[in-house]
Amino acid sequence: SQQGEEDPQALSIQEGENATMNCSYKTSINNLQWYRQNSGRGLVHLILIRSNEREKHSGRLRVTLDTSKKSSSLLITASRAADTASYFCATVQTGANNLFFGTGTRLTVIP
Amino acid sequence: DTEVTQTPKHLVMGMTNKKSLKCEQHMGHRAMYWYKQKAKKPPELMFVYSYEKLSINESVPSRFSPECPNSSLLNLHLHALQPEDSALYLCASSQGWGGGEKLFFGSGTQLSVL
Numbered sequence: 001s002q003q004g005e006e007d008p009q010a011l012s013i014q015e016g017e018n019a020t021m022n023c024s025y026k027t028s029i030n031n032l033q034w035y036r037q038n039s040g041r042g043l044v045h046l047i048l049i050r051s052n053e054r055e056k057h058s059g060r061l062r063v064t065l066d067t068s069k070k071s072s073s074l075l076i077t078a079s080r081a082a083d084t085a086s087y088f089c090a091t092v093q094t095g096a097n098n099l100f101f102g103t104g105t106r107l108t109v110i111p
Numbered sequence: 112d113t114e115v116t117q118t119p120k121h122l123v124m125g126m127t128n129k130k131s132l133k134c135e136q137h138m139g140h141r142a143m144y145w146y147k148q149k150a151k152k153p154p155e156l157m158f159v160y161s162y163e164k165l166s167i168n169e170s171v172p173s174r175f176s177p178e179c180p181n182s183s184l185l186n187l188h189l190h191a192l193q194p195e196d197s198a199l200y201l202c203a204s205s206q207g208w209g210g211g212e213k214l215f216f217g218s219g220t221q222l223s224v225l
Contacts, residue, residue: 031211042115042201042216043154088153092211098167099214101153 004089004102012108019076021105023089024069030092032065032072033099037086046074046087051094081111117202117217125225126192132220134185134202140215142208143185145177146201148219154201160185161208192224 004025013019023032031050035043049056049065049072056063062075076083089102115136124130134143142161146154159167160179168177174196176188185202199219205212 029211033211033213035214035216040199040219040221042117042218043203043214045213045215048211048213097209098156098159099211100156104151104153106151 004091004100006087006089006102006105008105009103010106010108012110013079015079015081015109015111017079019079019083019107019109021074021087021107023072023074023102025072025089025091025102026070028067028094030094032063033090034061034063034072034074035088035090035101037088037104039085043088076107079107079109081109083107084109115202115204115215115217117200117220119220120218121221121223123223123225124189124192126194128192129188129190131189132187132200132202132222134187134217135183136204136215137183138204138206138215139182140204140206141182142205142212143179144203144205144214145175145185145187146203148199148201150198158187159208166208189222192222194224197222197224 007022033048034046037043047058060077065072086104086106088104090099118133145157148154157171158177163179174191178186201219202217203214
């Protein structure tokens with residue numbers, strides 16, 4: 001992808017477990033965002049972390065950002081079957097305007 | 112109203128057809144986007160309109176023609192498409208453009224070109 005790659009490509013866990021997915025990107029960024037996409041539908045914005053922030057929380061979501069390593073992680077705690085979806089990180093390069101998406105992680109939460 | 116509405120949800124067209132995809136938002140957003148997404152791939156940016164002016168065209172073939180009639184509406188006109196253009200077409204909007212704005216997405220149009 002133009003900017004980010006995610007790891008793992010696919011993740012399968014039991015309901016109640018935590019899910020961690022990672023995003024690596026190539027250039028300096030303004031901010032990094034995470035989106036969720038249910039199968040064949042539009043994307044939903046989850047959380048935005050700015051380049052001067054290191055960690056952010058929203059409900060069961062925790063996002064970290066390490067600009068020195070050009071990487072971010074998304075942690076979903078106490079997963080539910082409804083969390084089954086694809087998760088994409090997205091970044092805007094410093095000095096640029098457009099949001100480019102990473103390759104995505106397909107999460108399956110087994111009830 | 113925090114929705115971006117796309118119509119139609121599904122579209123099947125032949126290679127000689129002309130069709131249009133429509134997108135509407137009433138959040139007062141001044142930037143609107145078209146993304147194309149193939150199965151199991153990330154969305155790829157096609158066009159950006161900012162304040163009703165085309166700001167970005169990511170080297171998209173001329174068989175795709177965007178139009179922004181007003182600040183709430185965005186169209187994508189399709190003509191002489193190829194089977195490889197079959198994909199999910201996503202419209203999005205944001206309050207402004209630049210600096211990494213949060214995007215609001217519609218649910219997409221699943222396009223099949225026969």
